[in-house]
Amino acid sequence: MHRIVIENCAVATVDAQDTEYASGHVVVAGNRIESVGPGPAPEGLEGVVRRVDGTGHLLTPGLVNTHHHFYQWLTRGLAQDHNLFDWLVALYPTWARIDEPMVYAAARGSLAMMVRGGVTTAMDHHYVFPRGSGDLLGAEIRAARELGVRFTAARGSMDLGSSDGGLPPDFAVETTEDALAATEEAIDTHHDASPDAMLRIVVAPCSPFSVTTDLMRESAELARRKGVRLHTHGSETVEEEKFCHERFGTGPTDYFDRTGWLGEDVWMAHCVHMNDDDIAAFARTGTGVAHCPSSNARLAAGIARVPDLLAAGVPVGLGVDGTASNESGELHTELRNALLINRLGDHREKALTVRQALRLGTHGGARVLGRQDEIGSLEPGKLADLVLWRLDGLGHSTIADPVAALVLGAAAPVTLSLVNGEPVVEAGRLLTADEDAVARDARDEARRLARIAAEE
Numbered sequence: 001m002h003r004i005v006i007e008n009c010a011v012a013t014v015d016a017q018d019t020e021y022a023s024g025h026v027v028v029a030g031n032r033i034e035s036v037g038p039g040p041a042p043e044g045l046e047g048v049v050r051r052v053d054g055t056g057h058l059l060t061p062g063l064v065n066t067h068h069h070f071y072q073w074l075t076r077g078l079a080q081d082h083n084l085f086d087w088l089v090a091l092y093p094t095w096a097r098i099d100e101p102m103v104y105a106a107a108r109g110s111l112a113m114m115v116r117g118g119v120t121t122a123m124d125h126h127y128v129f130p131r132g133s134g135d136l137l138g139a140e141i142r143a144a145r146e147l148g149v150r151f152t153a154a155r156g157s158m159d160l161g162s163s164d165g166g167l168p169p170d171f172a173v174e175t176t177e178d179a180l181a182a183t184e185e186a187i188d189t190h191h192d193a194s195p196d197a198m199l200r201i202v203v204a205p206c207s208p209f210s211v212t213t214d215l216m217r218e219s220a221e222l223a224r225r226k227g228v229r230l231h232t233h234g235s236e237t238v239e240e241e242k243f244c245h246e247r248f249g250t251g252p253t254d255y256f257d258r259t260g261w262l263g264e265d266v267w268m269a270h271c272v273h274m275n276d277d278d279i280a281a282f283a284r285t286g287t288g289v290a291h292c293p294s295s296n297a298r299l300a301a302g303i304a305r306v307p308d309l310l311a312a313g314v315p316v317g318l319g320v321d322g323t324a325s326n327e328s329g330e331l332h333t334e335l336r337n338a339l340l341i342n343r344l345g346d347h348r349e350k351a352l353t354v355r356q357a358l359r360l361g362t363h364g365g366a367r368v369l370g371r372q373d374e375i376g377s378l379e380p381g382k383l384a385d386l387v388l389w390r391l392d393g394l395g396h397s398t399i400a401d402p403v404a405a406l407v408l409g410a411a412a413p414v415t416l417s418l419v420n421g422e423p424v425v426e427a428g429r430l431l432t433a434d435e436d437a438v439a440r441d442a443r444d445e446a447r448r449l450a451r452i453a454a455e456e
């Protein structure tokens with residue numbers, strides 16, 4: 001068994017007790033963590049292929065992203081001053097022109113950005129499937145496999161066009177039957193239920209204002225029949241709340257309840273506009289939340305009640321969200337933004353701590369994905385997804401508390417990132433892709449998309 005030893009670094013395990021070591025070690029054996037503890041690694045280990053001196057560094061679990069839309073990498077920086085609904089209406093016509101090479105290039109860009117910044121489990125929610133555009137989900141899966149990152153691919157869908165009262169234009173939606181059939185096929189083709197899976201499929205109709213009630217209900221039935229998880233957008237804006245009241249006579253959470261969309265196997269992006277009853281319903285059913293603070297700020301959606309969600313016991317992870325509403329495309333900066341934005345809300349006296357912010361981005365995300373027994377903390381037996389952050393440089397050397405340095409300081413450079421025991425980042429550089437080539441290919445595909453969209 002090959003072993004990798006990392007020692008002489010601060011260690012934040014993010015286990016149930018938040019155990020930390022000012023100077024500690026982790027031993028990786030194969031694709032799993034074998035031991036974690038204070039001081040140097042035990043002597044006499046066999047098969048050590050690598051010994052990393054982590055002096056000046058903090059070792060944490062790898063970051064877990066719980067909400068994203070890779071294809072938006074090609075439409076960053078547009079509709080800069082719009083709220084959600086205006087922003088969607090402005091971008092749908094362009095998004096409806098995407099094809100497989102574009103989605104592949106966008107996925108590589110999105111993934112490269114995240115992996116370089118310490119993400120070890122990526123997630124994508126793809127819901128735009130223009131007729132004849134190729135195998136878009138397959139392109140994302142290929143990109144994730146090449147980047148070497150653990151991946152949750154959510155097969156999204158939209159079937160409520162504007163002529164039926166939905167928000168997206170009719171040309172951007174599928175039929176209910178096509179969406180369900182393609183989602184089932186994606187599960188049968190790609191889903192890996194094994195405990196150390198690098199790829200899981202999720203059923204993910206887009207939102208209450210772009211999906212029929214039939215598709216919501218039948219998606220929930222499909223996911224439960226297949227034993228996979230469910231994901232969608234929920235309670236993002238006041239406009240969505242108004243839409244739900246007008247169309248369904250109820251708010252989003254009651255609508256989700258009615259359609260079979262509350263449960264331990266469900267998580268929702270955003271959950272900004274939640275009253276106390278909504279939060280209690282999520283807590284009672286174990287429904288999870290992907291908190292996306294930068295996107296919520298960019299689209300003026302509001303501030304999710306994260307301290308209240310956590311106090312109620314709701315599983316909460318962090319999400320980048322699509323890069324048309326969070327152009328940075330990074331998850332490590334969301335640790336800080338989650339903390340800062342929540343301190344601007346109504347709950348200052350219950351504000352998040354730096355350790356809670358780190359937990360959201362690691363163990364919280366793992367829990368939201370239903371993988372808390374496999375990833376999300378540094379504990380013996382868990383999968384070896386971990387990140388060694390450099391904290392002795394200009395950006396952090398005067399912050400004594402390493403977790404505070406990571407969360408409150410500038411984005412920390414990644415000295416080493418392991419996914420499934422394999423190095424994917426070394427000294428701040430991706431090992432699994434040529435960053436310059438990824439950037440160039442994505443720019444070319446973004447220009448091609450803009451050109452095609454302008455011809456319409």
Ligand SMILES: [Zn+2]
Pocket residue numbers: 067068069233269321322
């Ligand atoms: Zn989203």
